[in-house]
Amino acid sequence: MPTTAILGLQWGDEGKGKLVDSLCADMDLCVRFQGGGNAGHTVYPEGKKIVLHHLPTGVLHKGCVNLMAQGMVIDPARLLDEIAEVEARGYPLKGRLQISDRAAVTTPMHLSLDGLREAGADKVGTTKRGIGPTYADRYDRIGVRVADLLDAKALRDALSRAIAVRACQMGDSAPTVDSMLKPLLEQGRKLAPYVADTALILAEGIQEGRRVLFEGAQGAMLDVIQGTYPFVTSSHTLAGGIPAGCGLYLTVDDIIGVTKAYCTRVGEGPFPTELLDKSGEELRQKGGEFGATTGRPRRCGWIDLFALRYICRISGVTRLAITKLDVLSGFGDLKVGVGYEGWNEPGLPADIARFSALKPVYKTLPGWKDNISQVRAAGELPKTARAYLRFVEEFVGVPIGIISVGPEREAAFFTSGAPRG
Numbered sequence: 001m002p003t004t005a006i007l008g009l010q011w012g013d014e015g016k017g018k019l020v021d022s023l024c025a026d027m028d029l030c031v032r033f034q035g036g037g038n039a040g041h042t043v044y045p046e047g048k049k050i051v052l053h054h055l056p057t058g059v060l061h062k063g064c065v066n067l068m069a070q071g072m073v074i075d076p077a078r079l080l081d082e083i084a085e086v087e088a089r090g091y092p093l094k095g096r097l098q099i100s101d102r103a104a105v106t107t108p109m110h111l112s113l114d115g116l117r118e119a120g121a122d123k124v125g126t127t128k129r130g131i132g133p134t135y136a137d138r139y140d141r142i143g144v145r146v147a148d149l150l151d152a153k154a155l156r157d158a159l160s161r162a163i164a165v166r167a168c169q170m171g172d173s174a175p176t177v178d179s180m181l182k183p184l185l186e187q188g189r190k191l192a193p194y195v196a197d198t199a200l201i202l203a204e205g206i207q208e209g210r211r212v213l214f215e216g217a218q219g220a221m222l223d224v225i226q227g228t229y230p231f232v233t234s235s236h237t238l239a240g241g242i243p244a245g246c247g248l249y250l251t252v253d254d255i256i257g258v259t260k261a262y263c264t265r266v267g268e269g270p271f272p273t274e275l276l277d278k279s280g281e282e283l284r285q286k287g288g289e290f291g292a293t294t295g296r297p298r299r300c301g302w303i304d305l306f307a308l309r310y311i312c313r314i315s316g317v318t319r320l321a322i323t324k325l326d327v328l329s330g331f332g333d334l335k336v337g338v339g340y341e342g343w344n345e346p347g348l349p350a351d352i353a354r355f356s357a358l359k360p361v362y363k364t365l366p367g368w369k370d371n372i373s374q375v376r377a378a379g380e381l382p383k384t385a386r387a388y389l390r391f392v393e394e395f396v397g398v399p400i401g402i403i404s405v406g407p408e409r410e411a412a413f414f415t416s417g418a419p420r421g
């Protein structure tokens with residue numbers, strides 16, 4: 001299939017990085033279309049851990065060209081650090097990384113604004129990477145864009161425009177244009193060889209039949225419109241965000257939706273199936289559930305199949321990838337969320353107060369004791385694990401295409417549907 005997407009179906013951290021890493025071996029182009037340094041995609045090339053924040057995971061595959069499309073926000077200082085780290089690990093990026101000239105730029109002002117907002121009563125629990133303020137400035141038409149980094153006058157104008165509007169929110173902490181100008185220009189000089197019109201590169205790639213992978217960051221429930229608003233990120237994380245984020249009308253042939261076999265969330269906001277007892281702590285410890293970007297402990301709970309079914313429907317998911325199935329080994333009976341008490345709608349509430357009040361209705365399924373981390377085919381899984389997967393597939397109504405039982409590349413294997421019998 002020429003175009004594929006990998007998208008998170010929960011609140012991020014579903015294990016997308018590893019799957020993208022496996023699939024990139026057969027891809028010509030890997031494209032990030034939303035988000036920025038708030039992502040933390042952990043991969044283990046040659047057994048050694050690396051966490052990518054801005055860079056598409058395809059940078060770890062020498063045959064893959066990587067696009068950072070215009071829907072992204074870019075913190076140039078952090079991106080340069082990441083480029084240096086990836087190159088030092090033996091993956092040269094010249095000619096393999098293209099950054100959109102229209103992508104939004106996070107400046108020190110945006111980082112301060114994120115920090116100020118998070119210090120207040122209405123905090124969202126952001127990653128403090130300046131994501132919200134950078135997107136807000138784009139839509140307020142006072143944003144800084146990558147193209148501005150390449151031209152001193154354009155950059156001065158853009159920074160002056162932004163500061164003029166935002167200074168009143170910042171008081172004494174507002175940075176001056178001059179304090180930001182020089183370092184940003186220097187970063188622009190270093191990034192210049194990578195800057196391009198990525199929409200055009202993608203259009204040509206698709207026309208020539210190249211294999212393209214769209215790498216989602218965060219997850220569906222963090223989508224700025226469809227997620228648990230206002231406890232969301234500031235970008236479009238659903239498949240509908242791909243065309244606008246790339247600046248190109250396109251369709252995606254295969255949309256792989258990734259979900260953990262349970263569920264996690266970082267930051268504030270509702271999480272109906274959250275476990276606040278010792279089972280939640282056990283999931284956190286066994287699953288190593290600590291944020292890849294911020295190190296924060298993740299909130300843990302049972303998988304919410306009702307929410308998954310809705311998200312798959314609106315995001316056009318064609319296959320499910322179930323990750324971290326091994327973490328459920330030894331848990332005894334397992335619960336899966338199949339609805340909410342008193343909620344008879346097919347979708348999820350738009351109103352956050354109603355969402356926060358949802359109490360899950362569970363179906364209990366038998367667990368398994370065996371260590372499954374060495375399993376490499378769906379048919380080798382214990383009978384109860386197979387039944388668990390079948391229940392997920394039938395409830396959500398989307399076939400399972402990938403199962404993952406450990407952090408290594410080989411621990412994720414393909415299947416055509418949940419194993420029978």
Ligand code: IMP
Pocket residue numbers: 011012013038039040124125126127128129130131132217218222231232233234266267268
């Ligand atoms: P922001 O994207 O930093 O503005 O944070 C907004 C919300 O999205 C917060 O709850 C963050 O914890 C969450 N978030 C942002 N990026 C990720 C991610 O990559 N994984 C999980 N949660 C994320």
